[in-house]
Amino acid sequence: MADPQRPPTLVGGRALVIDRASEMRAALGQGLAACGVANVDYVPRVSDALARLNQSSYDIVLCEYDLGQGFDGVNLFETSQRHQLLKPSAIFMVVTGERRLAQVMSAAELAPDDYLLKPFSGGELIARIERAVRRKGRFRVIDDAVRVGDYLAAVASCDEVLATDAPDAVEFRRMKGRLLAQVGEHVAARDLYRELLAERDAPWALLGLGRAQFSLQQFDEAQQCFQRVKSENELVIEAYDWLARTMVAQGDPKGAQEVLQDAAKRSPLVAQRQRALGGLAHRNGDLEAAEAGLNQAIELSRGSFWRDPATYGELARVQLERGDIGAARRTSTRLKHDFRGDPAAEVLLQLVDxxxxxxxxxxxxxxxxxxxxxxxxxxxxxxxxxxxxxxxxLEAAHACYARKLRDQGESFVRKALRSSHDDTELMARVEGLYQSLGEPETGSALITAATQDILELNNEAVRAVQAGDLAGAAKRFVSALESLPGNVQVLLNAVHTILSLINRDGWNPQYMHLAEQYLSRAKRLDPANGKMRQLIDAYRRTQRRYGVDAPGAAPRTPEPNDQGADKAA
Structure with a gap:
């Protein structure tokens, strides 16, 4: 682990400068050079910035607040955090003019690490950067663990620093809460945020507590947290998104639409927000708002790596419901162009056509x-x-029901629910489908049945594990995945059981191959899943334990004191 007492520095680091004005990019680059940063990337547009952040690990990001067309630097930071594009020690600094300072400062406790007010001198820029490095640089002790996906080791690094009565303990506790959420340890995250809030009234801690409670399906408590953050910090737009999500889970889609419309007025250029708004408006019968939101979501995500073909399908349905055949055909053309070679999108294209x-x-x-x-x-x-x-x-289910193919439609709904039985937004969309059919009780019954099926499967396998029958539990999961190939929770539970079995009974190439396939599938379906991150690391440790670090390598017999993989799995 890196020495936490070593003075942090940016010498040899890498930076990203985001600004539409070439002269401002040059000025910021000069300041970075004075701080020892020789490797600097420059981009003028948000799309370019996101592509760079997805490809590279930056030590510092300097971003103009006004990025054009209504998108701002705080939006970009929020998106980067949501998709884990910034390492823990990365500095994100917003550059802004005085008239925009209020917007930046209102969200500063939740978003950027610092701000730089224009016009500024070279000395002011260097001083701001050095101050941010001193404050954020100590997180480098957990960068390596996060880089290789060992989030539990990153949490342990936080605990090591906190055991020393560090002066920046609050920042390390804040980072620990974020890491716990990323690995799915929501109870621990909830308890940590409660401790923090007992000591100080911090909106970021209240937002974190709400997210943990939402994940634990404690929706009443979560809604209170998000409502309070929204009321006391009206420019913290993330609170609006979570509040709307919670209201949907509580059965209030109209109230959720109002909240998201308010959020979209303040911050319109976030694809996921517009997607959620369009879907809610459609469910509520507001077709004009639905078309606008879904159209905006598609435009914002085109060319990015967060595209969803189902958005195109729902947009075409809305346009046909409005009687605009020409618009639906144009949506079909966009779908064909944007998802060329994607088998699922090609089937969706047939449904639209x-x-x-x-x-x-x-x-x-x-x-x-x-x-x-x-x-x-x-x-x-x-x-x-x-x-x-x-x-x-779910789009296929809509198409089938619209043409009186009930059995086929219900089959697709069941498959969708069985693949994502714990997705509250998907459940809300299923409820919306059956409400539009005048059969809300059918939707509720399907959701309940899908949830019970998965719970029974998991409970049966868990009982086998508790009885010491890891081999039996692994067989149950492998068999279940023949009918539940897309259920992320079952995929990950299967991997956990397989790795436990191998670390107890010895190397099994067939099971390790299955574990690799299941992890690859889970990563493709849910790239931000915390448990998946833990298990990827456990898989690698198991390989190392048996001396199989590359495909085709012969396994070795582990030493008796070789416990790394046992702990991980």
Missing amino acids: AAVAEQIGGDSKLERDKARQKLKEACDQLEDMDDVPAGVL
Whole structure:
């Protein structure tokens, strides 16, 4: 572990400068050079910045507040945090003019590490950077653990620093809370945030407490936290998003839409926010707002790595409900262009084209039959595919129900729920589907059944593990994944059981191959899942324990005191 007492420095570090003005980029680069930073990337646009952040690990990011078209530096920081694009010690500094200072400062405790007020001198820039380095540089002790995905080791590093009565203990406790949430330790995160709030009234801690309570399905308490942050810090837009999500989980989609509309007025250029707003508006029968939100979500995410083909499908449905066949056809063209080569998107394209063809055909039985045949072919392809995103399955269900294919529609709903049985937003969309059909009780029954099925499977395997029958539990999970190939929780539970079995009974190449496949599938379906991060590290430790660090290597017999993988798995 790095020495926490060593004075932090940016010498040899890497920086990203984000500003539309070339002269400002040059000025910021000169300041960074004076601090010893020789490797600096410069970008003028948000899309370029996100691409760079996704590809590289930066020590410092200097970002202009006003990034154009309504997007700002605080939005960019929020997006970077949500998708874990910044390492713990990374400095994110917003550069702004005086008239924008209030907006930056209102969110400063939750977002940027510092701000720089324009106009500034070279000396002021250097002083700000050095101050931020001193304050944030001590997080480098946990960078290495986060870089290799060992989030539990990162938590342990925080605890080591906290045991020394560090002067910046609050910042390390704040980082620990974030790390606990990332690895799915929501009870521990909740308790930590409660301790912090008992000592000081910090909006970031209240927001963290609300997120932990939401993950634990303590929705009443979570809603109170988010409502309070929103009321006391109206420019902390993340609180609006979480409040709306909680209201949906509580069965108040209209109230949630109002909250998101308020958030979108203040910060309109966040794709996930617009996607959620469009979906809620559609559910509430507000087709104009639905089309606007979904359209905006697609535009904001085009060319990025956070695109969802189901958004295009829902937008086309909204446009057809509004009677705008031309707009739906244009959406179909965009879907084909943006997801070329994606099998699930290609099936979704067929579903959209079938709906368009049916509406164009009007009362013509021949055209209706052609559209119905297209739908059947699309559904048949979907049935034969693995790892279909839950949103695409739900779009297929909508298409089937619209054409009176109840059994097929219900089958897709069941598959969507079984793949994401703990996704509250998906459950809300399923509830919306059956409410539109006048059958809310059917949606509730399907959600309950899917949840119970997964719980029974997990409980059965857990009982086998508790009885010492790891081999039996592993077989149950492997068998279950034949019918639940896209359920992330079952995938990860299977990996945990397999690794435990191997670390107890010895190397098994077939099971290790399955564990690798399951982890790859889980990462593709839910890249931000905390438990998945832990298990990737456990998988690597198990490989190292048996001397299999590369495919094809022969396993060795572990030494009796070789306990690393046992702890991890």
